[in-house]
Amino acid sequence: MSSEIIQVLKEDGTVSPLFKKETDLTEQDLKKIYETMILTRVYEERSLKLQRSGRIGFYIGCKGQEASHIGSAYALKMDDWVFPAYREPGVLFLRGIALKTMICQMMGNAGDPTMGRQMPCHYSYKEGNNGSVSSPLATQIPHAVGIAYAAKYMKHKIVSLTYFGEGSTSEGDFHTGLNFAAVFKSPVVFICQNNQWAISVPVARQTVSESIAIKAKAYGMPGIKVDGNDVLAMYQVTKDAVERARNGDGPTLIESFTYRLGSHSSSDDAARYRPEGELESWEQKDPIIRFEKYLLSENILTPESIKKIKDDAEEEFTQAVKEAEKVGLPPLETLFTGVYKDMPESLREQMEDLINEQKRLGASEDNSMAFPL
Amino acid sequence: MANLTLLQAINSALREEMRRDERVIVLGEDVGKNGGVFRATEGLFDEFGAERSVDTPLSESGIIGMSIGMAMYGLRPVPEIQFMDFIYPAFDQIVSEAAKMRYRSGGQYTVPMVIRTPYGGGIRGGHYHSQSAEAYFAHTPGLKVVIPSNPYDAKGLLISAIRDEDPVIFMEPKRLYRSLKGEVPETDYTVPIGKASITRAGKDISVFAYGAMIPICLEAAKKAEEHDIDVEVVDLRSLVPLDIKTIINSVKKTGRAVVVYEAPKTGGFGAEIAAIIAEKAIEYLEGPVLRVAGLDTPFPYTFEHIYMPDSRRVFEAIEKVINF
Missing domain, CATH: 3.40.50.920 (Rossmann fold)
Structure with missing residues (x-):
């Protein structure tokens, strides 16, 4: 069961008649999903250019995984929670974050709600119940379980959904998180975006299980493998899992079988380790192209409206960068505030010393090197 | 005033805070029905039920990771790590996640959580039931590290820690758990954190x-x-x-x-x-x-x-x- 792969939208852009009958997605929904996928793709392409021209320091992307995370997140209600890894910017768009805020985050300026304290793409967005991105893998998985436990305890009927990659399934927190959620029957949906590569290490070096989904069996929960480049299947499978969770029937593990079309990050070169021809074969399965075919064949979109959506996304990005680049650095004090609610005396002393030092000696020279990974 | 052991003082702090604030939840290995291997959580299961006095699967990283999520949602989890020597599987969750959450999220998320853990030697516990690991945690910005030495402080400091808005490592000197008695008010009182x-x-x-x-x-x-x-x-x-x-x-x-x-x-x-x-x-x-x-x-x-x-x-x- 868990090795079978669920698909709704075929690569030629056709869907099964059953889907049309059963889906609750309206044309408006489909358009919104498509627009978000396009914005996410544009965000990636343009951010990489910003990185290459030195205007941001780093970027970590999700090209090829737009259907996987946007299709699934669309199945949530706004008061549900999302614990992202770091390849899910589309979820933030769905949840209403301003593009400018995300760009300010990447620039680490005063428009970044996190005050330049983290590397680019490590967003926190509480207004959208979207957790806080950290670099260590799988740590967010037990957090998602804790949120779900707390919500259930407080009798809030919400669901907590967490994303991670197949590399994370080798971490202890993956095992712990799934096991805890199953034992407590917590309303959690676990989505493994199996993009085949953890930097340079292929999935065969993470596990010899026949799939990621099959691991669910050992935890006593359903495991479902789904075509992660099929946005409609991602939506449908996640929606079912969310409903199960909301109805008190416990967690589900979803393996989204997909592919990382880009390098690990702006500092990586996937050509060093990918077998010849692999990228090209997956480019044929680009989730955006497949979804476009469907939307065109159903007359939901036209070539003109598609062009407009793409142009609008480009323009929106251009404007947001323009705005973001007007924003200055965060005040130096923000280096010290927010470590604790109340600043300890010893830290206040360090802050005062540092502010005096910078006045006395002038601002320290910024001689950091470019991030190497 | 009651003449209590340090252990009883801790139990009393937990009980009163759980009575006062339904967001307070204790969780960990053996903390439920058994009341903890040292009995620090004794009676809480009977009074507050399995949902608030939670026996977890055996995983320190899971206990702390789950507590972080609970705290982010607005609860006041008080996880117990059975011996401080067992805290290392949760090290990443404590230092990379709990300690940094407020800072890295620009204050959008906070982790008001108290990690209670018995520490220290003198009880013939060998390598793995004796360590004092305070330096690792005191070296991590974002954490508070509190260590009482007597029953009065134990109760007052634990109540302060539970009401604190930041994660606290609360180290309990297990050698003194039952060997030291002292006068402890039965009512609610606090001892401020950060005052010697x-x-x-x-x-x-x-x-x-x-x-x-x-x-x-x-x-x-x-x-x-x-x-x-x-x-x-x-x-x-x-x-x-x-x-x-x-x-x-x-x-x-x-x-x-x-x-x-x-x-x-x-x-x-x-x-x-x-x-x-x-x-x-x-x-x-x-x-x-x-x-x-x-x-x-x-x-x-x-x-x-x-x-x-x-x-x-x-x-x-x-x-x-x-x-x-």
């Missing part, structure tokens, strides 16, 4: 310590009194935030200092105290700042009593500084 207490005032030399080392230092002070040395014993109570003022004022008064801790000597928290004294009060010193500490060995079994700082060793250090 002068357990014994003196004018000749300051001895800085915390947790299970306090009774040992008091014993040494008594011995010193027989030799006409008037020792001031300062109970730090909280390592982060640290009450630097009280430390410096004490050194200014006595001109001499000994620091006592049972963790391995090198890189231990006592070195921080010595450095602060050197930075802020060196002109007042009439002798070296000495450390009486555990050895730079794994915690031993057979020779545990030799490893542990005792009053004899503390007294010799006091004498050495006085006679410098």
